[in-house]
Structure formats: C-alpha cells, structure tokens
Amino acid sequence: MRNKAGSxxxxxxxxxxxxxxxxxxxxxxxxxxxxKIVYSDWNTLNDFCKxxxxxxxxRYLFQDAFILKSDVGFxxxxxxxxxxxxxxRLLCARRLSFDSKQSLVSVxxxxxxxxxxxxxxxxxxxxxxxxxxxxxxxxxxxxxQECNSFSDVLDTFSKAPTFPSSNYFTAMWTIAKxxxxxxxxxxxxxxxxxxxxxxxxxxxxxxxxxxxYKYLLFSLHxxxxxxxxxxxxxxxxxxxxxxxxxxxxxxVCLSVLSTVxxxxxxxxxxxxxxxxxxxxxxxxxxxxxxxxxxQAVMKCIGKDAPNALKRKLxxxxxxxxxxxxxxxxxxxxxxxxxxxHRSLILLNECSxxxxxxxxxxxxxxMINILQSCKDLRYYNLDLFKGLADYVATTFDIxxxxxxxxxxxxxxxxxxxxxxxxxxxxxxxxxxxxxLNMKSIISILHVYSTLNHVYKCQNKEQFLEVMASAxxxxxxxxxxxxxxxxxxxxxxxxxFPLAPINHLLQKNVLSELLTxxxxxxxxxxxHILDTCLKLDDIVYHKxxxxxxxxxxxxxxxxxxxxxxxxxxxxLGGEGHxxxxxxxxxxxxxxxxxxxxxxxxQVLSLSDVDTTSVTDIQRVAVLCxxxxxxxxxxxxxxxFLAMKMRHLNAMGFRVILVNNWEMDRLEMEDAVTFLxxxxxxxxxxxxxxxxxxxx
Numbered sequence: 001m002r003n004k005a006g007s008x009x010x011x012x013x014x015x016x017x018x019x020x021x022x023x024x025x026x027x028x029x030x031x032x033x034x035x036k037i038v039y040s041d042w043n044t045l046n047d048f049c050k051x052x053x054x055x056x057x058x059r060y061l062f063q064d065a066f067i068l069k070s071d072v073g074f075x076x077x078x079x080x081x082x083x084x085x086x087x088x089r090l091l092c093a094r095r096l097s098f099d100s101k102q103s104l105v106s107v108x109x110x111x112x113x114x115x116x117x118x119x120x121x122x123x124x125x126x127x128x129x130x131x132x133x134x135x136x137x138x139x140x141x142x143x144x145q146e147c148n149s150f151s152d153v154l155d156t157f158s159k160a161p162t163f164p165s166s167n168y169f170t171a172m173w174t175i176a177k178x179x180x181x182x183x184x185x186x187x188x189x190x191x192x193x194x195x196x197x198x199x200x201x202x203x204x205x206x207x208x209x210x211x212x213y214k215y216l217l218f219s220l221h222x223x224x225x226x227x228x229x230x231x232x233x234x235x236x237x238x239x240x241x242x243x244x245x246x247x248x249x250x251x252v253c254l255s256v257l258s259t260v261x262x263x264x265x266x267x268x269x270x271x272x273x274x275x276x277x278x279x280x281x282x283x284x285x286x287x288x289x290x291x292x293x294x295q296a297v298m299k300c301i302g303k304d305a306p307n308a309l310k311r312k313l314x315x316x317x318x319x320x321x322x323x324x325x326x327x328x329x330x331x332x333x334x335x336x337x338x339x340x341h342r343s344l345i346l347l348n349e350c351s352x353x354x355x356x357x358x359x360x361x362x363x364x365x366m367i368n369i370l371q372s373c374k375d376l377r378y379y380n381l382d383l384f385k386g387l388a389d390y391v392a393t394t395f396d397i398x399x400x401x402x403x404x405x406x407x408x409x410x411x412x413x414x415x416x417x418x419x420x421x422x423x424x425x426x427x428x429x430x431x432x433x434x435l436n437m438k439s440i441i442s443i444l445h446v447y448s449t450l451n452h453v454y455k456c457q458n459k460e461q462f463l464e465v466m467a468s469a470x471x472x473x474x475x476x477x478x479x480x481x482x483x484x485x486x487x488x489x490x491x492x493x494x495f496p497l498a499p500i501n502h503l504l505q506k507n508v509l510s511e512l513l514t515x516x517x518x519x520x521x522x523x524x525x526h527i528l529d530t531c532l533k534l535d536d537i538v539y540h541k542x543x544x545x546x547x548x549x550x551x552x553x554x555x556x557x558x559x560x561x562x563x564x565x566x567x568x569x570l571g572g573e574g575h576x577x578x579x580x581x582x583x584x585x586x587x588x589x590x591x592x593x594x595x596x597x598x599x600q601v602l603s604l605s606d607v608d609t610t611s612v613t614d615i616q617r618v619a620v621l622c623x624x625x626x627x628x629x630x631x632x633x634x635x636x637x638f639l640a641m642k643m644r645h646l647n648a649m650g651f652r653v654i655l656v657n658n659w660e661m662d663r664l665e666m667e668d669a670v671t672f673l674x675x676x677x678x679x680x681x682x683x684x685x686x687x688x689x690x691x692x693x
Contacts, residue, residue: 138162140218143171150175150191158196164211165203166219173222188227201234208241213248216241217256224263231267239269246276254281255293258300274302282309285316291328294320295335303340310341317346329353330365333372342376355386363391363402370409379413381631388417395423400434404442411446414636416629421452425462435469441481444470444488450629451640453492463489467496474502479511480521487524490531491637493644500528513548522548526584527641534648550585558589559622561661565669566590566620569677570601577604580619582649586642589656590620598679618677619651622658 138156147153150172157168172191176184191197204219211219220238228235242257249257257277264270281297288294298313317332324332329350336343354361354369366387373380391398391406403424410417428435428443435443444466446452453459470477470485477485486503489496502508512521525547558578566576570592580588593602594616602615627639635643635655643653654676661669 138167140167140170140174143167144174147171147175150187151194154191154194154196154200157200161199161203163207164215164219165200165207166211166215166222168200169204169219169222169226173225176226191226205234205237208238209245213245214250214253214256216245217253217260221256221260221263224260230265236269239273243269243273243276246273246280249280249284251288251290251293254284254288255290255296258296261300278302278305278309282312285312288316291320291323291325295328295331299335299338301339303338305339310339313339314341314343314346317343321346321349324350324353326353326357329357330361330369333369333376337372337375340375342378344378347376347378347380351380351383355383358386358390361390363398363406366391367405367409370406370413374409374412379630381415384410384413384415384417384630388415388420392417392420392423395420400427400431401439404439404446407446408442411449414450414626414628414630416450416452416632416634418452421447421450425453425458429458429461429465432465432469435466437473437477437481440466440469440473441485444485444492448488448491449637451491451635451637463492463494463496467494467499471496471498474499479503479508480515480517482508483512483521483524486528490528491641493531493641495531503528518548523550523585526550530584530645531641534645559656559658559661561669562590562620562622562656562673565661565666565673566592568666569670569673574605575601575603576620582646586645588619588646588651589622592618592620592677594618594677598677601677617649617651618654619646620654620656622656622661624658 143153143156147156153168153171153175157165176187179187204223208216216238220235220242223235223238224230230236242260246257261270261274261277278301281301285297288297294313294316298317301309301313332346332350336346370384370387372378373383387406388410391403395403403420407417407421407424425447447462453462467489474482482499482503486499489499509525512518512525515521529547563573563578567573570576575592577591578589580591582588593604594600595602596614596616598616621642623639626636628635643655646653656673656676661672664672
C-alpha cells in the first residue's frame with residue numbers, strides 16, 4: 001500500500017510542475033478538414049482533479065505520460081472526441097478501458113497521518129488488459145509473414161492494437177509488394193471498407209508525435225505507397241508532424257525521408273518539407289556516413305536545388321569515392337541525372353569501375369546507365385563500347401526483348417554497336433516468330449536511324465523478314481505506326497509494296513492528315529513521295545499524292561568560315577550560291593557549278609550560256625556532329641537518304657564537318673576545300689601531296 005501511495009505522490013508531484021493544456025480534436029481519419037481545437041487552461045492541480053472526478057471514463061498511463069480523456073455520451077458516428085494532456089516525455093498512448101461503475105480513487109487517513117490510496121476496479125475481462133492479457137508488441141516483419149492480405153493485418157490490429165501503429169501500415173505495404181496489380185486493387189478496396197481501417201488511421205495520427213521518428217517516416221512511406229490519397233487528413237497530418245520533427249533525422253531517417261519525398265506528388269506541405277530537407281542536408285552533409293544514404297539524399301535533392309548544395313554533395317561523394325562499391329558506382333549515374341548535375345570526375349571514375357566489373361551486370365542497370373548518360377549529355381565511347389561488347393560476347397544468354405531495349409538506348413545516344421546489331425539481325429532472320437508489332441516498329445526505327453543495313457551481308461534477308469512480319473499486322477496496325485514503319489523502310493532504301501499500298505489508301509491518308517501530328521505526318525509522306533519518284537524502284541501504280549505544302553524553314557545563316565573560304569578559293573561570291581532549297585524540303589548550304597571534269601568552277605553568269613550536260617552541280621553540306629553516329633564518320637539515316645537523293649538529282653555531295661572546319665587555320669581550310677572540290681588533275685602539286693597524306 002505504501003508503494004502505491006508513493007507512486008501516486010510522485011505522479012502528482014510531476015503534474016504540479018506542468019502547465020496542462022486540454023485540446024479537443026475532431027478526428028476525421030480521411031477527411032479534408034482541419035481539427036477543431038478548443039483551448040482551456042488547467043493551471044492548477046485542483047482544477048485538474050475536479051475534471052478528473054467529473055469525467056465518466058478516464059484513460060491514462062502513468063509512464064511519463066500521455067493521458068486521453070473522453071466525455072461520456074459525446075460520441076458520434078465516424079467522429080471521436082479526444083482530450084489529450086501532453087506531458088514532458090511522450091512515449092505511447094495505451095488504451096485502457098474501464099466501465100462506468102468503477103470508483104476511480106479513494107483516500108483514507110490512517111492513524112499515523114499518512115494517506116492510503118486505494119484503486120477500486122470493477123471492470124469486465126473484455127476491457128481490462130492486465131499483465132497476462134496485454135498484447136505483446138509485434139513487428140511489421142512478423143505481421144507480413146503471418147498475414148496474407150491487408151484484411152488479415154487489420155483484423156490483427158482490431159483484436160489487440162499494439163504500439164506503434166506504423167507497423168501495420170508497413171506490413172500491408174510489404175504484403176502489397178508480393179501481389180499482382182489486380183490483387184493490389186482488390187486488396188485496397190477491402191482495406192478502405194474494413195471497419196478497423198478508420199481506427200488504425202486515428203491511432204496513427206494520435207501517435208505521430210510520440211512514436212520514434214523513423215517509424216513515423218516508415219508509416220508515411222507505406223501509406224503513400226498503398227495509394228491512400230495524398231490530400232487526406234491522415235497524410236497531411238503526418239506531413240506536418242514530419243516537418244515539425246525534421247531535426248530528429250539521422251542517417252537512416254534521411255534515407256527514408258528521401259524515398260518518401262520521391263514517392264509524393266507536389267503540394268504545399270511537400271514543398272515545405274522539401275525545403276526543410278534541403279536545409280537539413282546542407283547542415284548535415286559532412287556527417288553522412290553511409291554511401292547509400294548519401295546517394296538517396298542526392299537523388300531526392302531535386303534538379304532545382306541550389307548549385308552550391310549540388311557542389312557540396314558532389315564534393316562529399318568524391319571524398320567517399322574510395323568506399324564506393326560496384327553497386328554504388330552503377331547507381332551514381334542515375335543519382336547525378338536525378339539532380340541534373342554533370343560531374344565529369346564522378347562519371348569517369350564510376351565508368352571505370354562499371355567496366356572493370358561488367359561481368360554479371362544486369363541489363364536493367366545498363367539501360368539505366370545509358371539513359372542517365374543521355375540525360376547528362378555524357379558521351380563516353382569507352383563505356384558504350386564496353387557495354388555493347390559485353391552483351392555481344394554473352395549474346396546467347398540474353399532474351400530478345402532485353403537486347404532490343406538496349407539497342408533502343410544506344411540509338412537514343414546516337415551510338416552504333418556494329419557487332420551487336422549484326423548478331424541481332426542474324427537472330428531476327430533465324431527467329432522471325434519472335435517479332436510482334438511493337439518490336440517491328442522499334443527495330444525498324446533503330447536500324448534505319450543508325451543506317452546500319454547499308455553494307456550488311458544479310459541485308460536483303462533481314463529486310464524481307466521485317467516486311468513480311470509487318471504485312472502480317474496490316475489488319476490491326478494503326479495508321480501512325482504504319483507510316484513510321486514505311487518511313488523507316490524509306491531511310492533504308494527498301495520499299496515493300498503491301499505496306500505502301502495500304503498506307504496510300506484514302507481513308508488511311510485522311511486519318512493521317514487530320515491527326516494532331518499532321519505536320520510530322522506530312523513531312524514523312526513527302527519523303528515517301530520523293531523516294532517513289534527518285535529512288536530506283538519499280539512501283540506498279542501511278543500515284544499523285546495531294547499533300548499540303550510543307551512550311552519553308554526560315555533561312556539559316558550559312559557557315560561564315562566556309563563562305564569566306566569558298567570566296568577566297570573560287571574568286572568571289574559570284575561563283576557559288578547560298579541557302580539553296582530543293583523539294584521535298586532539302587536544304588543545301590552552298591551550291592557550286594563546275595565543268596564535268598571538275599577542272600573549272602563556273603560563275604553564276606556563265607551557267608545560263610552553258611549546256612546542262614556540260615555542268616556538274618556540287619552540293620556543299622555543312623554537317624554537325626549529330627548527323628553522324630557517335631564517334632564515327634558514319635552518316636545517320638536521314639543524312640544518308642539526303643545524300644542518296646541529291647545524287648539522284650545530279651549533285652555531287654561534299655560533306656564539311658563544322659567542328660573540324662572551326663579548328664583549321666584559314667590556309668589549311670582553303671587547302672582542305674580545294675582537295676574536296678577539284679579533281680586530282682586540277683590540283684597543284686602541294687594540294688595533291690596533302691590529299692595523299
């Protein structure tokens with residue numbers, strides 16, 4: 001009895017030192033309204049005791065203290081009114097229910113003047129959780145192993161809730177990762193309709209300020225991943241509490257918070273939390289010890305983060321470079337792309353580690369690396385060749401679809417993996433049944449854009465197989481996909497009659513000319529029309545496509561240095577033309593007219609008096625790097641087709657690389673163009689020697 005009296009006095013002493021605040025909150029677990037808060041000051045212990053005596057039901061925990069009081073008879077459907085007394089150290093909110101017959105406390109005086117405090121309980125076995133029946137704390141891993149559905153988790157919660165409530169949400173998210181998409185949708189419907197779900201939401205909001213910060217983040221992450229709407233009171237409450245307690249972040253919490261912010265959609269509270277997160281990272285960046293945590297933070301920091309913060313994170317990553325594992329190096333490309341920070345030192349070092357440990361690298365990781373390189377405009381030929389050579393060497397172990405994904409990634413970078421593309425062509429010829437409509441469109445796009453089939457030994461077989469496969473889908477292919485496929489065949493100088501005939505039907509053309517992409521469609525149809533007229537093909541129908549005229553591109557300024565070189569070399573601007581446009585929308589930077597022996601350049605005034613048969617037209621094209629495959633002088637698909645069509649029109653085509661011309665001195669540039677324009681017999685001896693070397 002003395003122990004009980006001492007315990008009560010100790011607790012009363014703690015209450016004397018506190019300013020107790022009563023807060024009445026209307027809790028709508030999935031509502032969009034704010035809590036209704038009524039403040040009343042309980043500044044004295046006597047006032048507090050009066051309220052305790054006047055209450056019908058008291059829920060309490062004398063363990064450094066979180067007290068919940070609800071008034072008798074004030075309960076509405078879907079709404080629970082809770083009075084919360086916040087004490088210094090908030091640990092947990094236990095539910096202890098007493099029936100209305102109990103007398104809470106009675107005080108007697110003994111002979112020695114001491115007070116005896118007796119607790120009288122007349123409680124039912126259902127409501128009181130004594131030491132024998134009190135539920136043991138259960139972890140989310142145990143829950144996820146024992147339960148097979150969301151409803152099982154909620155049933156477990158409803159029978160005997162344990163602290164913290166975050167374990168139940170985390171367990172449901174763990175279960176969700178094992179389910180198919182259809183099963184997830186069904187389970188979510190059952191979860192929202194489960195009678196214990198609202199109660200779990202209430203418990204989670206109630207415990208948000210007292211549970212460990214990492215559990216708060218785990219619950220928020222699981223709730224978002226489970227698809228609970230972000231504009232609900234539950235999610236917004238957890239967001240606000242996360243903001244208030246953000247200074248409690250350690251390495252683990254930083255990593256989880258990064259994942260949470262990545263998963264959430266933009267809103268006001270998310271923006272505030274993101275801003276606080278950046279400030280926290282700026283303060284704690286040098287204290288981060290784990291490399292994975294550092295990368296998670298860098299990935300979450302955002303593309304619009306201050307450059308100073310990005311550079312600080314880069315310096316931290318460089319400092320930890322010696323501790324990078326192979327996985328860290330592979331992941332670094334995606335991290336830098338996510339924060340839009342092109343750190344050449346980090347990228348180069350990680351590229352070396354990736355190539356040094358390429359064996360066993362998953363194809364998904366390779367595709368992510370290539371996509372990140374494109375986003376960062378990082379073109380490392382050694383890296384690309386190493387990845388392509390590895391897949392080509394182990395080609396037999398890769399599935400058809402995965403190799404196609406890799407080739408699409410290489411095409412996005414403009415890189416032509418010759419050996420790998422040859423092997424893939426061979427597999428297509430041997431296994432045409434592997435082709436479906438989507439893969440046909442993708443393969444044609446890759447091979448035509450990279451201009452790969454022009455010298456291949458099995459070119460004809462490959463093109464026949466692709467045309468035959470496309471013909472098999474003509475009954476169900478969309479007009480847009482059909483146009484893309486035929487355009488790819490045009491780039492490869494191959495013209496299958498069945499797809500072309502189907503494309504030129506009036507209803508298909510009408511659909512293409514009235515779609516949202518009419519401009520692109522008209523351009524591709526003009527290319528097809530030009531191919532049918534200029535290329536050496538036999539087409540049995542006389543076609544006259546009535547296509548809208550393409551808008552003429554605004555005249556671009558010709559390469560000033562090339563113009564100056566030509567003027568110096570040819571004797572003035574009267575010997576060449578600038579910005580010449582030819583149908584269907586081909587642009588020539590400079591046109592020169594010469595005699596057929598390429599010995600003499602004709603002035604523009606002399607052209608009218610010279611027989612057409614005695615004139616050789618020369619087209620000088622100033623070409624950027626993007627017109628070639630990466631790291632080579634191999635022209636890409638459109639440039640190759642343009643050269644082919646100009647040759648058919650009677651032009652001799654001269655390609656001048658802009659970046660090479662910019663590096664040359666004036667004298668060297670004149671010599672270079674002289675060797676390109678004149679025949680060997682017409683060149684002076686010095687120019688001949690230069691050309692031979």
